[in-house]
Amino acid sequence: MMIGITGTPGTGKTAVAAELERRGHRVVRLTDTVRPYIIEEDSCRETLVVDVDRWVEEFEPVDGIVEGHLAHLLPCDRVIVLRCRPDVLAARLGPRNYPSEKIAENVEAEALDVILIETLEEHPDEHVLEVDTTDLAVAECADRVERFVRGELPPSCGAIDWSDYLGAGP
Numbered sequence: 104m105m106i107g108i109t110g111t112p113g114t115g116k117t118a119v120a121a122e123l124e125r126r127g128h129r130v131v132r133l134t135d136t137v138r139p140y141i142i143e144e145d146s147c148r149e150t151l152v153v154d155v156d157r158w159v160e161e162f163e164p165v166d167g168i169v170e171g172h173l174a175h176l177l178p179c180d181r182v183i184v185l186r187c188r189p190d191v192l193a194a195r196l197g198p199r200n201y202p203s204e205k206i207a208e209n210v211e212a213e214a215l216d217v218i219l220i221e222t223l224e225e226h227p228d229e230h231v232l233e234v235d236t237t238d239l240a241v242a243e244c245a246d247r248v249e250r251f252v253r254g255e256l257p258p259s260c261g262a263i264d265w266s267d268y269l270g271a272g273p
């Protein structure tokens with residue numbers, strides 16, 4: 104079974120995947136797989152532009168967890184969308200030395216549910232779990248992923264509304 108863990112940068116994908124790996128799950132980090140598909144480096148936004156279509160087409164399915172903000176574009180059997188309240192997300196991204204436009208862009212994308220919407224364009228609701236990491240410990244997020252994958256936690260998405268944070272960037 105291929106499990107995708109996706110979310111806006113700063114929502115906790117790396118931390119949750121590391122915890123799941125520590126618990127014995129196989130984890131593939133998408134940053135390790137996109138290198139051959141980079142089209143250009145957008146130095147202003149410190150962002151790599153990837154040929155996403157070709158990357159998706161050539162991705163070897165994994166029996167385990169795939170972690171990264173493009174994971175929901177893969178034919179995953181289950182997708183976990185990590186979320187974080189936009190003001191807390193801005194604080195988490197603060198120490199990363201991102202240009203302020205990139206922080207604002209990510210905070211806005213989170214407030215607009217961009218990754219969730221993209222996920223639901225690719226996957227049925229029954230395969231999707233949203234986890235709000237704002238006030239949760241990393242271990243609790245990892246527990247929820249495990250319980251969802253085992254069928255012990257029902258799918259759930261769409262309950263989050265962060266539209267009040269639109270335009271309230273850092």
Ligand SMILES: Nc1ncnc2c1ncn2[C@@H]1O[C@H](COP(=O)(O)OP(=O)(O)O)[C@@H](O)[C@H]1O
Pocket residue numbers: 110111112113114115116117118119195236237238239240241242244
């Ligand atoms: N419940 C949580 N789940 C995951 N990360 C969390 C959680 N609470 C706080 N964090 C922190 O949020 C920060 C960003 O997490 P990171 O895993 O780097 O995000 P991403 O990989 O999505 O960019 C880290 O410092 C992480 O420890």
